[in-house]
Amino acid sequence: MDWLDRVKWGDDGLVPAIAQDAESRRVLNLAWMNREALALTIETGLAHYWSRSRRQLWRKGEQSGHVQKVKSLRLDCDEDVDLMEVEQQGGIACHTGRQSCFYRRLENGKWIEVDSVIRDPREIYGK
Amino acid sequence: MDWLDRVKWGDDGLVPAIAQDAESRRVLNLAWMNREALALTIETGLAHYWSRSRRQLWRKGEQSGHVQKVKSLRLDCDEDVDLMEVEQQGGIACHTGRQSCFYRRLENGKWIEVDSVIRDPREIYGK
Numbered sequence: 636m637d638w639l640d641r642v643k644w645g646d647d648g649l650v651p652a653i654a655q656d657a658e659s660r661r662v663l664n665l666a667w668m669n670r671e672a673l674a675l676t677i678e679t680g681l682a683h684y685w686s687r688s689r690r691q692l693w694r695k696g697e698q699s700g701h702v703q704k705v706k707s708l709r710l711d712c713d714e715d716v717d718l719m720e721v722e723q724q725g726g727i728a729c730h731t732g733r734q735s736c737f738y739r740r741l742e743n744g745k746w747i748e749v750d751s752v753i754r755d756p757r758e759i760y761g762k
Numbered sequence: 763m764d765w766l767d768r769v770k771w772g773d774d775g776l777v778p779a780i781a782q783d784a785e786s787r788r789v790l791n792l793a794w795m796n797r798e799a800l801a802l803t804i805e806t807g808l809a810h811y812w813s814r815s816r817r818q819l820w821r822k823g824e825q826s827g828h829v830q831k832v833k834s835l836r837l838d839c840d841e842d843v844d845l846m847e848v849e850q851q852g853g854i855a856c857h858t859g860r861q862s863c864f865y866r867r868l869e870n871g872k873w874i875e876v877d878s879v880i881r882d883p884r885e886i887y888g889k
Binding site for chain 1: 763764765778780782787789791792804834835837838841843845856857858864865866871872
C-alpha cells in the first residue's frame with residue numbers, strides 16, 4: 636500500500652514507534668515496527684510491534700490484556716519514526732506494572748524510580 | 763560516569779531520544795544520542811544529539827536558535843531509550859518551521875500534513 640511505502644524503513648526493516656497516552660499525554664513506550672506490524676496496527680486498530688529480542692511480531696497486551704487502541708498515527712519529517720496516540724487498556728503500558736516504561740528519572744547523577752507500580756507483574760502475567 | 767554506564771547503548775553506540783514539550787505535552791522529535799551527546803545534554807542543560815547522516819554531534823538549535831532546554835530526563839525499563847521534557851525555544855522543533863516533527867497524520871490511507879508552518883524555514887536558516 637502506498638502509505639506504507641512512504642515510510643523509510645531502516646536497513647533492518649524497522650522504524651521506532653512511540654506510543655503516547657491520548658488522555659494523560661504521557662509517553663508510554665517506544666518499541667519497533669516492521670511493515671507487517673504497522674499494517675496490522677492500522678488494520679486492527681491495536682498497536683502491533685516487532686520484538687527485536689524474540690524476533691517476532693507481537694500485539695501489545697497479548698499476554699497481559701493491556702492492549703493499546705490507536706486513536707491516531709503520525710509520521711515525522713524524516714518519515715522514519717511513528718507516533719501513535721493510544722487509549723491504554725488497564726492504564727498500564729510497562730511490563731513492570733507501571734503506567735509508562737519511562738519511570739526512571741535522572742536526579743543528581745542517579746536514576747531514580749519515580750513512578751509507582753500499579754499492579755504486581757506476577758499478577759498480570761501469572762507466576 | 764555511573765549513570766551513563768547504565769544506559770544500554772546500541773551496537774552503533776546510540777540510543778533513541780524523544781523530546782516532549784513540557785508545556786503542550788506534544789512529542790516534538792525523536793533523534794539519536796551517543797554517550798557524549800547525553801553527557802553534554804546534562805552538563806549544559808541543552809539537548810545535544812548525534813546526527814547519523816552527518817556523522818557528527820550537534821546541539822539542537824545551533825543554527826536556528828531553537829534550542830531545547832531540558833527540564834527532566836527519563837530512561838525506559840529496557841534502559842535503551844531516553845525521554846526528555848523540554849522547553850522549546852521559539853516553539854519550533856522541526857526544520858520545516860513547525861512546532862513538532864510529527865506533522866503528518868494518516869487519514870483514510872493517506873499521510874496528511876495537519877500542522878501549519880509557524881515560520882518559513884528560509885527565514886530561520888537564511889537562504
